Amino acid sequence: MLGVFSSRIVSPPDELVAAGCRAPSPKTSADALVKRFLETNSSSAVSMQIGEHVQFAYSHHNESALKPRSLGVKDEVFCLFEGALDNLGSLKQEYGLGKSGNEVLLLVEAYKALRDRAPYPPDHMLAHLHGCFSFLVFDHSTSTLFVASDQVGKVPLYWGITADGYVAFADDADLLKGACGKSLAYFPRGCFFSTAVGELKSYENPKNKITALPAEEEEMWGAKFKVT
Numbered sequence: 093m094l095g096v097f098s099s100r101i102v103s104p105p106d107e108l109v110a111a112g113c114r115a116p117s118p119k120t121s122a123d124a125l126v127k128r129f130l131e132t133n134s135s136s137a138v139s140m141q142i143g144e145h146v147q148f149a150y151s152h153h154n155e156s157a158l159k160p161r162s163l164g165v166k167d168e169v170f171c172l173f174e175g176a177l178d179n180l181g182s183l184k185q186e187y188g189l190g191k192s193g194n195e196v197l198l199l200v201e202a203y204k205a206l207r208d209r210a211p212y213p214p215d216h217m218l219a220h221l222h223g224c225f226s227f228l229v230f231d232h233s234t235s236t237l238f239v240a241s242d243q244v245g246k247v248p249l250y251w252g253i254t255a256d257g258y259v260a261f262a263d264d265a266d267l268l269k270g271a272c273g274k275s276l277a278y279f280p281r282g283c284f285f286s287t288a289v290g291e292l293k294s295y296e297n298p299k300n301k302i303t304a305l306p307a308e309e310e311e312m313w314g315a316k317f318k319v320t
Contacts, residue, residue: 111314
């Protein structure tokens with residue numbers, strides 16, 4: 093799965109910007125990144141342009157049967173999801189979804205509750221998600237991005253910065269490496285990033301801080317984010 097966001101939506105993380113400047117390496121534009129994704133997964137790829145500053149894409153190519161990918165939208169809230177929730181049934185009851193509701197619709201409703209029931213803390217909502225997952229939620233009505241990964245990191249997620257300053261999220265590190273060079277990092281497990289909050293935070297350990305350490309030159313990563 094792939095999500096690409098211009099700097100009007102997401103400010104590039106300072107640590108990844110610094111990593112790209114410290115160890116320059118070839119990069120491509122956001123459009124070239126999306127094009128490469130579509131070409132690589134041409135038989136099953138689906139892409140979606142959301143306004144002028146956001147693109148989503150996903151494919152069932154090489155998909156795990158236990159961790160499928162899906163894309164959905166409701167009330168201008170878009171969700172790109174990979175994985176499976178073990179407690180989907182109880183969560184559907186909690187959020188008033190019917191029997192046909194899936195993880196994407198559940199995440200849309202959970203996000204809307206988070207958005208509309210302030211001060212409803214993100215760590216409280218995310219801690220109730222049991223299973224393996226990574227997801228991107230984009231609220232087109234407010235231009236808000238919400239990203240999270242499960243507490244064990246069973247569905248890897250990576251983020252980086254393209255040549256034209258877009259922030260890209262994907263489950264394929266090699267895909268981003270070709271577009272983001274050293275401005276690339278593993279998205280830390282048990283954490284979330286929200287443009288409404290304005291920073292990367294741990295929902296597994298809400299009181300802990302997240303620090304970014306420069307990676308070694310020989311590594312493909314530019315930085316490593318750790319909960320301390």
